[in-house]
Amino acid sequence: MADLTVMAPEDLDSEDKEMLSWDINDMKLPQNVKKTDWFQEWPDSYEKHIYSSEDRNAQRHLSSWAMRNTNNHNSRILKKSCLGVVVCSRDCSAEEGRKIYLRPAICDKARQKQQRKRCPNCDGPLKLIPCRGHGGFPVTNFWRHDGRFIFFQSKGEHDHPKPETKLEAEARRTMKKAHVASASVPLKLKESPETKSLPGETQSWGSFPLTWSFQEGVQLPSSYNGRLIANTPQQKSLNDCLFFSKSCCLGGTTDLADPTSTLGPTKLYDKCKLSSSWICNGGDLLHPVSGVLSDYGDRQTWNINTALGRQSLNDNCCPSYPFPLTSWPYDFSPSQSSAELFPQQIPVEPPAAESSCRPLWPNPGGELYEERLHVDFNSCCPSSTCHSPQEDPFLFAYASHPHHQYSLTGKSSKWDFDEDMRGVGLDHYSNEMLLNLCPLR
DNA sequence: GTCTGCGGGCTTG
């Protein structure tokens, strides 16, 4: 088991207990670590993890929470504190209860500037909800490199919804730039109803969504409490399912011509990189031509082992899980490689290698994972969207919540497809991409 | 321009 913190006490031997009993401030940290943890994108509560020093995400001390560096006057231990989440002060909601959960800028100046901007949905003022999950203070994360391992410890429980991920925020900035660039092109290509800016939309946010954050269609109460995030077996399963979807989507496009194939992870990964016969949508598989949805989001339980060959390479690699997924943000960004946009998600080594066989972003709390796709519509050009700003998934982060996630109906888990892809048709999207959304060509 | 890590310095309990 990767997550030592969730092992049952009775299953632990003395070494395992040592793995659990350490504190980030200890003089000596355990070095006889048998198994390192999979990187946790949304660490919450009082978690401790031991990552391999080879783990790129751990090396970068990444978190999808907006964490800023905090000086603890200890150069050996890096401390970071949570900035919370930026929300609309009007508490506006988009369709299906989607809320605005923006990622606070890490830089102080940038954050102040950010709060002067307007809500992308209702144009109302934005406000920052500070994190007070650690005794009234922000949740803190500690990182310490020691030997072959990177030790992580978090203190406190986030008492606010999750912001958009770093990658989403980065992508949004990228799209904002693209928007500005495209605005200078004399082609009047943004007049289609789907791409027109709505009155409430501020230009500063841009109108080109890049990723969708279908964390959940359920609005969190103001008393949202991260404590509800539990490490249930189902959630762990989901985490590991996410690994598969991420692995398949690395590089953006996915070729899962036959989801029931018995390709091993490496070959599967290679196929993923080669074509776009199938669009991996954070777990759901779409065929861009037929528009067929392999609706794993509807809990169709195609067992990942069937496709991955029963963990043939590494026990840590591809656990046995069904394939439920609820998110499917994607990236229509053919002009820019996924590696450029989302370097963190690109494995340095082939998946067959031990280090890269671990998931890049497992989901500890069973959270939805924001997946990006590089959809190559016949090598179409620049990225954009066919969504109205109101639908702009980029701007809306669902309040993520594992409990809600597991009570999702098929509707909520695939609404994006039903309403935006299947209803409109991917060919339509492709055409839109070509006709309306490639102003630079 | 923003993120990130580092470190000095201040305040508070």
Next chain:
DNA sequence: CAAGCCCGCAGAC
């Protein structure tokens, strides 16, 4: 003294 916070700097992207 520890913890939290602010600030500026430098390097990277």
